[in-house]
Amino acid sequence: METTLARGAHTTAPPLLQVDSVTLAFGGVRALSGVGFAVQPGSITAVIGPNGAGKTSLFNTISGFYRPSKGSIRFKGQDITRIPAPQRARMGLGRSFQNIALFRGMTVLDNIKLGRHAHLQTNVFDALLYWGRARREEAELRRDIEERIIDFLEIDHIRHAPVSALSYGLQKRVEMARALAMQPEILMLDEPVAGMNREETEDMARFILDVRAEWGVTVLMVEHDMGMVMDLSDHVVVLNFGQVIAQGVPAVVQADPEVGRAYLGSGNVDELRAKLRAAAGAAA
Numbered sequence: 428m429e430t431t432l433a434r435g436a437h438t439t440a441p442p443l444l445q446v447d448s449v450t451l452a453f454g455g456v457r458a459l460s461g462v463g464f465a466v467q468p469g470s471i472t473a474v475i476g477p478n479g480a481g482k483t484s485l486f487n488t489i490s491g492f493y494r495p496s497k498g499s500i501r502f503k504g505q506d507i508t509r510i511p512a513p514q515r516a517r518m519g520l521g522r523s524f525q526n527i528a529l530f531r532g533m534t535v536l537d538n539i540k541l542g543r544h545a546h547l548q549t550n551v552f553d554a555l556l557y558w559g560r561a562r563r564e565e566a567e568l569r570r571d572i573e574e575r576i577i578d579f580l581e582i583d584h585i586r587h588a589p590v591s592a593l594s595y596g597l598q599k600r601v602e603m604a605r606a607l608a609m610q611p612e613i614l615m616l617d618e619p620v621a622g623m624n625r626e627e628t629e630d631m632a633r634f635i636l637d638v639r640a641e642w643g644v645t646v647l648m649v650e651h652d653m654g655m656v657m658d659l660s661d662h663v664v665v666l667n668f669g670q671v672i673a674q675g676v677p678a679v680v681q682a683d684p685e686v687g688r689a690y691l692g693s694g695n696v697d698e699l700r701a702k703l704r705a706a707a708g709a710a711a
């Protein structure tokens with residue numbers, strides 16, 4: 428795996444996404460407590476933390492599925508805390524899900540097209556009135572998908588295959604394709620390499636780096652594979668019990684004893700890394 432852009436190269440620009448003092452509770456359970464961090468444009472930012480730390484809750488709050496009881500989320504300088512999820516997607520927050528959320532009986536192409544529909548200007552009623560515009564949009568949609576995303580993710584050979592026939596690694600790639608079809612400014616990836624073998628993980632890491640380098644898409648991911656997080660990320664945010672316990676460049680986070688304690692009860696992140704790699708190998 429290689430990192431193509433210098434780390435920390437984007438830290439002076441105004442943040443693309445700003446999460447500020449976000450608190451979220453489910454009944455008596457505080458999933459997030461005063462969480463704050465910024466995502467710089469063009470960066471790869473990773474959120475890590477032990478099971479139950481609040482990573483999925485945070486992702487759901489940023490993408491608009493949950494509304495925080497306190498705090499705010501700003502995207503491109505605009506407060507989006509009260510904006511519904513579909514509108515956030517149209518504004519440029521595209522995401523994938525931890526457990527594959529593809530339509531298994533549908534083809535790869537149809538699944539990807541569903542992502543792009545978030546952006547179509549034409550709704551059903553408009554379509555009846557402005558049939559020509561709808562057709563033009565459909566044609567543009569197909570071209571965009573076929574020429575850019577499918578080629579880019581090297582899934583041309585499976586475009587007409589039902590998703591159910593694909594390996595897990597390919598399904599995750601299709602999910603990324605669907606998120607990209609939303610033309611996001613921030614691509615939010617929820618555990619992009621979970622359950623993948625080493626080769627699939629390295630392929631996905633390459634796609635993540637390329638999507639940033641070639642398309643200028645900013646990446647925010649939740650990921651358990653510590654090796655990948657440390658190799659790819661410009662900025663790492665560590666959650667534990669719903670709070671940010673450390674954040675910074677990978678080397679700083681890796682050296683933080685509290686991060687090690689949060690995972691293992693020791694200060695040894697290298698051990699954690701080895702364990703996670705072994706677990707990923709065993710799952711393959």
Ligand SMILES: Nc1ncnc2c1ncn2[C@@H]1O[C@H](COP(=O)(O)OP(=O)(O)OP(=O)(O)O)[C@@H](O)[C@H]1O
Pocket residue numbers: 453456457458476477478479480481482483484485
């Ligand atoms: N819908 C919900 N209702 C009630 N409690 C929830 C809900 N979602 C999450 N929680 C609780 O909030 C806390 C944070 O959970 P969350 O799933 O966000 O953690 P996570 O870091 O994503 O965990 P994992 O790595 O296992 O996916 C946990 O205590 C969890 O039990």
